[in-house]
Amino acid sequence: xxxxxxxALLGLGLVVAALGALWxxxxxxxxxxxxxxxxxxxxxxxxxxxxDVALAEAAIGAGLTGALLLDAIGHxxxxxxxxxx
Amino acid sequence: xxxxxxxxxxxxxxxxAVMLGSAVLTREFPPFDLAVDLAEGIPRSGVAxxxxxxxxxxxSYDTLLEIAVLLxxxxxxxxxxxxxxxxxxxxxxxxxxxxxxxxxLTSLTMTLLPLMTMTAVYLLWAGAFQPGGAFQAGAVLAAxxxxxRVSGRRTGPFAANxxxxxxxxxxxxxxxxxxxxxxxxxRPLLAWPSSYAGAIIVAIETVLTVSIGISLLGLFASAPAxxxxxx
Numbered sequence: 001x002x003x004x005x006x007x008a009l010l011g012l013g014l015v016v017a018a019l020g021a022l023w024x025x026x027x028x029x030x031x032x033x034x035x036x037x038x039x040x041x042x043x044x045x046x047x048x049x050x051x052d053v054a055l056a057e058a059a060i061g062a063g064l065t066g067a068l069l070l071d072a073i074g075h076x077x078x079x080x081x082x083x084x085x
Numbered sequence: 086x087x088x089x090x091x092x093x094x095x096x097x098x099x100x101x102a103v104m105l106g107s108a109v110l111t112r113e114f115p116p117f118d119l120a121v122d123l124a125e126g127i128p129r130s131g132v133a134x135x136x137x138x139x140x141x142x143x144x145s146y147d148t149l150l151e152i153a154v155l156l157x158x159x160x161x162x163x164x165x166x167x168x169x170x171x172x173x174x175x176x177x178x179x180x181x182x183x184x185x186x187x188x189x190l191t192s193l194t195m196t197l198l199p200l201m202t203m204t205a206v207y208l209l210w211a212g213a214f215q216p217g218g219a220f221q222a223g224a225v226l227a228a229x230x231x232x233x234r235v236s237g238r239r240t241g242p243f244a245a246n247x248x249x250x251x252x253x254x255x256x257x258x259x260x261x262x263x264x265x266x267x268x269x270x271x272r273p274l275l276a277w278p279s280s281y282a283g284a285i286i287v288a289i290e291t292v293l294t295v296s297i298g299i300s301l302l303g304l305f306a307s308a309p310a311x312x313x314x315x316x
Contacts, residue, residue, distance in 0.1 A: 049218035052136045055208070059224030064301055067231050071305065 007047060014040050027076070031069045038062025114138035131282025133214040142217065145275045149264060152257045159253060159300045159307075168173065168256070194236045201229040209294050219290040223297025230302035249299055251310045256296025260289050 017037035024030040038061040045054035091192035122137055123143070140148050205225040212218030263285055264275045272278070277285045 052218070052221075055216055055221040056224070058229065059221055060301070063228050064224060064231070064305065067228070067235075068305055 010040060010044055014044065027073050028070075029051065031066060031073060034069065035062050035066040038066065116249045129279040129282075131277075131279060131284075131286055132212075134216070136216065137212050137218055137286070137290075139287060142282060145264070149257075149260050149275070150298070152260055155189065155297070155300050156253070156257045159303045162304050162307040172293065190232075194232045197232065201225055203292065205229070205298070211289060214288065214292060219293035220295060222290075222294040224301060226294065226298030227301035227305070228296065231305050234302070234306060249303075252295050252299045253303065254296070256293040256300075259292040264290055 014037065017033050017040055020039055021030050021033040024033060039058060041061065042054040042058040045051070045057055123139065126143060127133065127135060127138055130142040132138050132142070205222040208217040208225060209219065209222040210217075212222070262279050263277070268274060
């Protein structure tokens with residue numbers, strides 16, 4: 001019963017984090033939500049009894065990709081936005 | 086125009102969902118059970134953990150190609166990187182804007198350095214009998230490298246020098262060498278004898294860990310520097 005509740009919350013959290021990452025106007029918030037999404041996916045992999053995939057997801061999907069995306073945001077903020085023609 | 090586009094994408098999504106659903110509902114199960122085959126093969130694989138056995142023994146060809154793909158990606162990223170910042174000649178000019186110079190980050194990095202190194206080694210070693218292995222250990226090493234780099238140590242683990250290139254290549258080269266050496270003894274490609282399999286797999290995973298770590302860090306490090314408008 002408790003595990004089903006946990007799974008339901010996890011699934012709900014996944015969808016909310018994914019939608020937030022997709023629709024957020026603030027890029028920084030989108031990236032943070034993407035990292036949250038990656039960590040929740042790792043939890044989901046553990047629930048599916050695939051700890052190997054969970055480790056890889058947490059390290060590469062959430063960690064490194066998040067760092068790369070944050071780096072890209074820093075890059076975007078420093079370059080002036082091109083005028084829309 | 087906008088409405089037509091929305092309608093088209095909606096129709097495409099619905100069609101895709103229907104196709105996926107029907108594929109899931111009408112799938113046929115294969116006449117053999119891979120899990121049983123795998124469980125029977127574990128004793129002659131040289132390792133105790135089924136995932137590692139699949140990755141580096143039964144389907145090692147796939148892993149070899151994956152490493153090759155990763156290597157090609159990093160080589161392309163390095164080739165596209167801005168050549169102007171000299172890594173060693175002028176230390177002043179290479180201080181990046183992205184460097185976050187706070188005592189918190191610096192001391193945190195110094196604290197995490199031994200811990201993360203130990204975690205990476207543990208993950209590598211644990212891969213033989215429980216979840217872990219070269220990819221995970223390499224990712225931890227790469228994360229350590231990213232921290233190291235962000236906290237301002239530019240010429241650390243990924244200076245563009247010969248040693249980092251050797252470390253980049255070592256994984257694929259070592260794996261390929263191990264894969265083809267079997268041919269010399271009249272065995273098929275990648276079919277190492279089961280008495281040596283454990284040692285060979287651990288050796289391959291060790292070089293792979295270093296190479297994967299350097300590769301992932303290389304992808305991060307070859308991103309254009311902030312303020313570079315030529316991209």
